[in-house]
Amino acid sequence: MTMDGEDGxxxxxxxxxxxxxxxxxxxxxxxxxxxxxxxxxxxKVEQKNPGFSQxxxxxxxxxxxxxxxxxxxxxxxxxxxxxxxxxxxxxxRVPQLNEQARRLKLILARLPDEANDRPQFLQTIKDIASAIxxxxxxxxxxxxxxxxxxxxxxxxxxxxxxxxxITSSKNFSITLxxxxxxxxxxxxxxxxxxxxxxxxxxxxxxxxx
Numbered sequence: 001m002t003m004d005g006e007d008g009x010x011x012x013x014x015x016x017x018x019x020x021x022x023x024x025x026x027x028x029x030x031x032x033x034x035x036x037x038x039x040x041x042x043x044k045v046e047q048k049n050p051g052f053s054q055x056x057x058x059x060x061x062x063x064x065x066x067x068x069x070x071x072x073x074x075x076x077x078x079x080x081x082x083x084x085x086x087x088x089x090x091x092x093r094v095p096q097l098n099e100q101a102r103r104l105k106l107i108l109a110r111l112p113d114e115a116n117d118r119p120q121f122l123q124t125i126k127d128i129a130s131a132i133x134x135x136x137x138x139x140x141x142x143x144x145x146x147x148x149x150x151x152x153x154x155x156x157x158x159x160x161x162x163x164x165x166i167t168s169s170k171n172f173s174i175t176l177x178x179x180x181x182x183x184x185x186x187x188x189x190x191x192x193x194x195x196x197x198x199x200x201x202x203x204x205x206x207x208x209x
Contacts (some may be wrong), residue, residue, distance in 0.1 A: 014193060015070070016046050016053035016078050017084070017200070025083060072112045075189050079109035079195040085203040094146075097206070100138040101199050104131040108192045115185050125176060132169050132195075136162065139202070154209050161202045168198040 020042055028035035047053050054070070061068045079102070107127045114120045118148050143149040143158060168191075175191035178184070 014054075014074055014197060015057045016042060018074055018080065018196075019057055021084060022077075022080050022082050071186060071189050071193070075107050075193055075196070076112055078193065081107045085200045085207070087203060087207045094142060097135075097138040097142050098203075100131065100135040101203055104135050104199055105196055106126070107131050108196055111189065111192055116190075119187055121204070128172075136165070136198070139206075142206070149206075149209060157205055157209075161198075161205050165195075165198045165202055168195045 021039065024035045024039050024042075025051060027038070042053060058070055061070060061073075085101070087098055110124055111121075114124050139158070139162065143155070148154070149158070170189045172188075172195050175187050179188050
């Protein structure tokens with residue numbers, strides 16, 4: 001499962017960012033050099049061979065845990081609080097933005113465990129809609145209260161990423177409507193993972209400013 005990156009050419013692999021990178025984040029506490037080497041190697045191979053990370057993880061799962069569903073597992077792991085997506089700038093309202101993004105990902109990650117509980121599933125959908133709204137409001141507040149974010153080039157980047165995030169949110173809503181007709185829950189999980197990806201991409205853009 002791959003998606004276009006921020007510049008339209010970089011391939012972003014969700015298994016790489018949601019499974020492998022967090023493992024390497026832990027490894028760097030005991031062996032920084034090895035973690036950095038593996039991180040660079042996986043990134044390079046993924047760029048040249050999109051989908052490598054997914055095949056790598058799938059291969060391990062089929063060998064060790066053949067009953068594990070990768071799509072469902074990716075969504076459950078989406079709530080992992082990776083340093084890569086945490087904005088550490090000491091600027092106004094940034095902590096609230098981090099919290100809203102994490103809240104959205106936590107709620108999305110609940111979907112697989114609640115799919116068979118109709119009342120709870122419907123409540124989770126409402127919670128997701130609320131979390132999306134709160135995250136967008138938090139982004140707007142951060143830009144309003146931090147001069148560096150209001151520069152023309154930064155505003156253009158924000159507008160583009162917000163547009164992509166909103167599109168992903170609408171697609172998630174459309175997928176949900178289809179699910180209530182066809183019952184294809186895997187499509188909901190995939191759409192939710194796309195929304196996680198857009199949330200992380202938005203965070204990375206803000207972190208880079």
